[in-house]
Amino acid sequence: MKHWKRGLCGLLATALMVPVGLAAPVSGEKGLSDLEGHWAQKEVEAAVASGWVDGYPDGSFKPEKSITRAEFTKMLLDAIHLTPDSETVAWMKVHATMEDIWGNPTEYTPKLYDMSGHWLTSQGWLDAALYSGMVVPDDYNGKNFRPEKAIARYEIALMTDRALGLVYPASQPVEGELPFTDKEEILDWMKGYVNESVKAGVLKGYPDGSFQPNKTSTRAEAVVMIQRMLEEMEEGLNPDITVVAQYHKVADNEDKIVAEKETEKIQLQMVDHIIYASLNDLYAVRKEMMKESGDKGVNDISESWWPIEQKVEVGVSGGNLLMIDDYQMGNVKYSSSNSPYYFYAPVRALYGELMIPVYDLEYSHDEVYVHWQGEWDMEENTLTIPIIYVKPIFTGA
Structure with missing residues (x-):
């Protein structure tokens, strides 16, 4: 899924017919006639x-x-x-x-x-x-x-939160009171979304201290x-980092490195001190490396997308066992092979896809093993990401 890898700022539009009010773009060097001096x-x-x-x-x-x-x-x-x-x-x-x-x-x-x-x-x-x-x-x-x-403004908060992958945190109870003079006009189910949109800097209150959700x-x-x-x-997209994918196969209590290769197929993003990688890209590279290794387990992989919850599940079936990896936008908790784990930071959203934390530059990585945790080579500016396939029990994969 590489349609969105077209540069940090070049958001190229699809050439579709559009309704009046979103008409064909105007051309010429004079610009839009009624924007001169406008605040926006x-x-x-x-x-x-x-x-x-x-x-x-x-x-x-x-x-x-x-x-x-x-x-x-x-x-x-x-x-x-x-x-x-x-x-x-x-x-x-x-x-x-x-x-x-x-x-x-x-x-x-x-x-x-x-x-x-x-x-x-x-x-x-x-x-x-x-x-x-x-x-x-x-x-x-x-x-x-x-x-x-x-x-209305509350609807914009709702939709931009969804675009940013903030449904999970927005659905949690808001700590304390919202800092707006008209907070009683913000319905309970809206509060989390308004709170998250304000924290993200997307919506702001008015000078009089109000939010005006229905405006x-x-x-x-x-x-x-x-x-x-x-x-x-889009913060921190496309950092100048070389990525090495390291394919691991776990079976019979043995973790075996099957293959390793440099790849440009994994989208990266660095926010603060954390490096994120595209979940879809990671699984696509895993499939590719499984096929290259002749691993029949690639035929047992299934995927599902839950739009309302903003989560992705990847299942591996084998005999009477189904092992599921479960990731949700905005959540630090996830599961891999039916076991619970925690990321360094919440999963981000980028153009509808999940970006998961794979390395924290300020974390002591020798202390504890974390699934998807990469290995950083500062001198080579290289991040090696373990891409793991856990072989289910009772399967011929």
């Missing part, structure tokens, strides 16, 4: 240059025009590369999972009842929103999205909030 001029011009928002055919941007739920959804998805034709969205649709009424995994089949014929549906943006988890039908009364309704937003405000979200999401 810099951010809007940067967004237009990046390709995830456009002006109108008459050369204007209409920065103070209200933005609808549908328009914000398309803008957000475009900014984080979850376009209808992206490889990540295709993978999500194939592997989307939910719990049935008995608590068992089943296919995720989201449905909104008022979207038939809407441009968001016909152009594929609705599927991208639903299967990525940016839009959850149960959040809307009667599962009616009301796409042309102006979007609708303008096009300019929406662009600025998405730009702030991207700054948080």
Whole structure:
């Protein structure tokens, strides 16, 4: 899934037909006619240059025009590369999972009842929103999205939190009171999302100390909030580090290094002193190295994506045993081969994919073994990542 590896700042948009209000981009050197001197001029011009928002055919941007739920959804998805034709969205649709009424995994089949014929549906943006988890039908009364309704600030908090992979922390009880004079207007289920969006710097309070959760937003405000979200999401991308993948096979209580190779196929990100790696890339490289090693266990691997919980499960079956790796955005706790572990920091989200911590430059790595913990060579500027396959019992893998 390499569609999003197109550079740190070059968020190239998909060439799709768009509705009035998100019209074809204006061209020319004069820029947008109604942005000169506007408080959001810099951010809007940067967004237009990046390709995830456009002006109108008459050369204007209409920065103070209200933005609808549908328009914000398309803008957000475009900014984080979850376009209808992206490889990540295709993978999500194939592997989307939910719990049935008995608590068992089943296919995720989201449905909104008022979207038939809407441009968001016909152009594929609705599927991208639903299967990525940016839009959850149960959040809307009667599962009616009301796409042309102006979007409220609390909804922007909710959707940008999802884009940043913060559903898990947002669902936890908020410690203390929110620091806003109108906190009583923020419903209990919103509080965690508002809190996380403010902590991430995406939304801010007003000078009078209020948050105004139900206030609708303008096009300019929406662009600025998405730009702030991207700054948080894209921090430390593409550090100059050489990656070596070291394939381990664990069987019969023996950890055997089967193969080792340098690779450019694993996306890295460094935030503060922690190096993160793309979970999808790690498993893709594992499959590749298993095949290269002639390991038949690659045929027993299954994957699932849980949009509402923002988690990925990778299962390995063998005989009567199913061993599952379970990772969730925003959570430090995870499981590997059905055993619990803890990362150095919460799992991050990058363009809809999970970025897991693989090395902490300030951690004493000799003290305890942590799954996925890399080995750092400062002189060579090289990170060796153990990519482990645990052979299930009773299998011919």
